[in-house]
Amino acid sequence: MGGIKMSDGKILFDPMKHAEWIPPHSREWYEQLFKETGEYRYPWKSQFEEPRAEIIFGHKIAANLNYGRLLDVGCGHGEFALQFALxxxxxxxxxxxxxxxxxxxxxxxxxxxxxMVTDGDGHLPFPNDYFDVAYTKKGPRDWYHEANRIVKPGGMILGLYHAGSHGGLRDRFPGLYSPMPQPEANDILSDLNLHGSGLTDIHVELFEEIEYxxxxxxxxxxxxxxxxxxxxEIVWQECLQDVEVIFNKHATKQGLKVFNYYHLLTARAS
Structure with a gap:
């Protein structure tokens, strides 16, 4: 069982090295998530400082919608999309x-x-120039090759991608949470492989969100x-006692402070 030393000399269990670990956002992971909860909804309890990344993202979608047609790629159980129903x-x-x-x-x-059940990685079953706005929220990264075809010229394409967490997690719980470099906009652009997509006005912003x-x-x-x-069950048995000690040492009245990073991609169809 893998782990690295914490600042107090103890070893914190690393679940990512266990044979049962499922890579997040893989097909198997999404199927397991539905089996466990039936929803794509975060199950932990926390509170946030404003502004929240998802709220900023929602405002950008609404500002470009103008009572047009909207596509959510990787919609989960659809809760986020429903806010735009009217x-x-x-x-x-x-x-x-x-x-x-x-x-x-x-x-x-x-x-x-x-x-509808559709794989965003392949050919999307929609006419040319059909949507006014298309987006993905923490979902597929390989659908942009179709975005310029299905979105009207001048229409907006958006993506919100989690770029990791820091602070109360990676600094306090090494091993359980792995170190990560400061996320860069160029990294997400390279990862999304937008070259040849035909999209214009491509821009990426990095948002920092504070969670307790x-x-x-x-x-x-x-x-x-x-x-x-x-x-x-294994993680709780291996980690909970040490996590309780660290949490109680560093938490404020609001809870344990965590910095979440998000990349927000915007582009236009040509």
């Missing part, structure tokens, strides 16, 4: 997990919303999001 002529959400799509269609509020985790258990829940029950 502001859009039509909303389409796509995801590869059938369970998420079934749940989204069961809970959609208006007839102008449709969720409520309890020591929430540190472990955040780390094990989307993992199976067996691995969670």
């Amino acid at each position: 502001d859009a002529r039509e909303i389409v959400g796509i995801d590869v997990v059938e369970g998420f799509i079934e749940k989204g269609n069961q809970h959609k509020s208006l007839g102008n919303i449709n969720f 985790l409520a309890t020591p258990e929430d540190v472990l829940i955040k780390k094990c999001f989307g993992q199976n029950h067996k691995l969670k």
Whole structure:
């Protein structure tokens, strides 16, 4: 069982080195998440300082929608897309997990919303110049080759991607949370492989979001999001006692302070 030394000389268990670890945002991970919760929703308890990255992202979507057609790529169970129901002529959400799509269609509020099982990595089943705005929130990275075709000229394409956490997690719990370099805009542009996409006015902003985790258990829940029950039991057994000590030493009245980083991509169809 892997781990690295903490500042007090103890060893903190590294669940990513365990055979049961499922790589986050893989197909298997999304299927496991639906099996465990039935939703793409963060299960840990926390509070945030404003502004939140998702709220900023939502405002940018709404500002460009103008009662047009909206596409959510990697919609999960559709909760995020539903907030635009009254502001859009039509909303389409796509995801590869059938369970998420079934749940989204069961809970959609208006007839102008449709969720469908579609893999964003391939050919998207939509006409040319159909959508006014298309986005992904922490979802697929390989759909931009279709964005310029399905979005009207001048239409907006947006992406919100988690760029890691720091502060209360990676500084306090090495091993459980691995060190990471400061995220750079050029890294996400290279990762998304936008070369040849035909998109214009491509821009990436880095947002810092401050979160306060409520309890020591929430540190472990955040780390094990989307993992199976067996691995969670191992992590709790190996880590909880040490995590409680560290959490109680550094937490404020609001909780344990964590810095979350997000890349926000905006571009235009040509």
